[in-house]
Amino acid sequence: MKLLHIADLHIGKRVNEFSMIEDQRHILSQILTIVRDEKAEAVLIAGDVYDKSQPSIEAVELLDEFLTSLTEMGPAIYIISGNHDSPERLGFGSRILGKNRLFIAGAFTGSLQETLLEDAYGNVHVFLLPFIKPAVVSHYLDQSVETYDEAARMVLDTAKIDTSERNILLAHQFVTNGLEMPEHSDSENLSVGGLDNVDASAFILFDYVALGHLHRPQTLANGLLRYAGSPLKYSFSEARGKKSVTIVELKEKGTREIRTVDLFPLHDVREIKGPLAHLLQMGTEDVSGNQDYIHAILTDEEELYDAIGQMRRIYPNLMALDFDNSKTSQTNGTTAICSDDIERKQPIELFSDFYLQQNNEELSAEGLAVLKDVFAQAGGKEL
Known part of the structure; x- marks a missing residue:
């Protein structure tokens, strides 16, 4: 049987x-x-x-x-x-x-x-x-x-x-x-x-x-x-x-x-990883695979403009997008902000510490200038 x-x-x-x-x-x-x-x-x-x-x-x-x-x-x-x-x-x-x-x-x-x-x-x-x-x-x-x-x-x-x-x-x-x-x-x-x-x-x-x-x-x-x-x-x-x-x-x-x-699905479920430009080129060349359900992991170090929008133009069934680079990696030198810091530090200092934790690099001088301007417009007094 x-x-x-x-x-x-x-x-x-x-x-x-x-x-x-x-x-x-x-x-x-x-x-x-x-x-x-x-x-x-x-x-x-x-x-x-x-x-x-x-x-x-x-x-x-x-x-x-x-x-x-x-x-x-x-x-x-x-x-x-x-x-x-x-x-x-x-x-x-x-x-x-x-x-x-x-x-x-x-x-x-x-x-x-x-x-x-x-x-x-x-x-x-x-x-x-x-x-x-x-x-x-x-x-x-x-x-x-x-x-x-x-x-x-x-x-x-x-x-x-x-x-x-x-x-x-x-x-x-x-x-x-x-x-x-x-x-x-x-x-x-x-x-x-x-x-x-x-x-x-x-x-x-x-x-x-x-x-x-x-x-x-x-x-x-x-x-x-x-x-x-x-x-x-x-x-x-x-x-x-x-x-x-x-x-x-x-x-x-x-x-x-x-x-x-x-069994052979209508759309496969796949993970792809690499720099944005490489993944876009790969998807352009693969006209059948680019219709799959995609989890993309971008490894670019530089800031990207509308990464998810660019990806979805090539991969319309993009389900998830993440980053894996030095900024997202944890290092031994990064420590959490403690309650004492919150009490004694000014808002801009706390934001700078948070930026360091999230990106594994110090806030640039240009970024600090923009941040000061934002705080000033928001009514911040001591920066």
């Missing part, structure tokens, strides 16, 4: 105030092509379908288009809610949709939802575990639950898992494997100190666990658990990575093969 595993679509997401809708439409179209070409018998969508609990109209319409096309292809479709989704909204109409082999586990209702698939090797049990918190599990199981790990284990213990047959699980949690910490990116919401983690040992009875929540594709526990990753890069911390869908082939019990199929 061939399964296609994706997660963390975050439909409707905005990155640095740029709408990702057209990028998401482009990548979902690619996923449909992969489903068709691979002849996938089931599609697993492991949470964070939407980016917000109250998705925009265009986000709802895009998901509707995607799922309509997907159901027409014929595979069974399994969806769980993630921490960004509204479980109730995502699960609306799920009992009706189930008749068309579109199975959605929105809100957790006290136990795992289970459905059955069959192939030449026998039964495949598919279990759906939407994103859960300890308080929710405590409510349904009427027991005190303190940690995410404890919550997941208690829910999984309620399931009747036949270990003689093949079992797969969809889950949307932060899963760790003992001391093995999975890679994460800046676009994810994780608790400080990893308080929301679930240990991989909780899932030992399954043949494959399709995970969502972390945006970097990766496997844990020798391939037993896999994060498919998000289909698009949603932060510059992912700039050097590649996005893909995961293909899982289940044969006889105990045999699984995992591979990936690369």
Whole structure:
């Protein structure tokens, strides 16, 4: 049986105030092509379908288009809610949709939802575990639950898992494997100190666990658990990575093969670094790459006129611009302004100290003259 595993679509997401809708439409179209070409018998969508609990109209319409096309292809479709989704909204109409082999586990209702698939090797049990918190599990199981790990284990213990047959699980949690910490990116919401983690040992009875929540594709526990990753890069911390869908082939019990199929975005997410003139020339010559989402780091030492305006004329999708030069580098000789300085120094002296801290150089004579004139016009007396 061939399964296609994706997660963390975050439909409707905005990155640095740029709408990702057209990028998401482009990548979902690619996923449909992969489903068709691979002849996938089931599609697993492991949470964070939407980016917000109250998705925009265009986000709802895009998901509707995607799922309509997907159901027409014929595979069974399994969806769980993630921490960004509204479980109730995502699960609306799920009992009706189930008749068309579109199975959605929105809100957790006290136990795992289970459905059955069959192939030449026998039964495949598919279990759906939407994103859960300890308080929710405590409510349904009427027991005190303190940690995410404890919550997941208690829910999984309620399931009747036949270990003689093949079992797969969809889950949307932060899963760790003992001391093995999975890679994460800046676009994810994780608790400080990893308080929301679930240990991989909780899932030992399954043949494959399709995970969502972390945006970097990766496997844990020798391939037993896999994060498919998000289909698009949603932060510059992912700039050097590649996005893909995961293909899982289940044969006889105990045999699984995992591979990936690369995805190609409408606009890549990249970081570029160098002097302004060099980056402008590079973008002029690269007429396709200059449409990417760009984080530019300028290394010029001299003052630049309208750097962001110049960059955006060549890179219209410039998302962020920073400087990295001697002025922005910290030196041992620079110290902070203390409260005693504020009491005894005149305003112009304080500003000069601040300028030194920010630029790693003394205020020039010309700059000091301009500053004195500004203070005089503002009514300053002692300069």
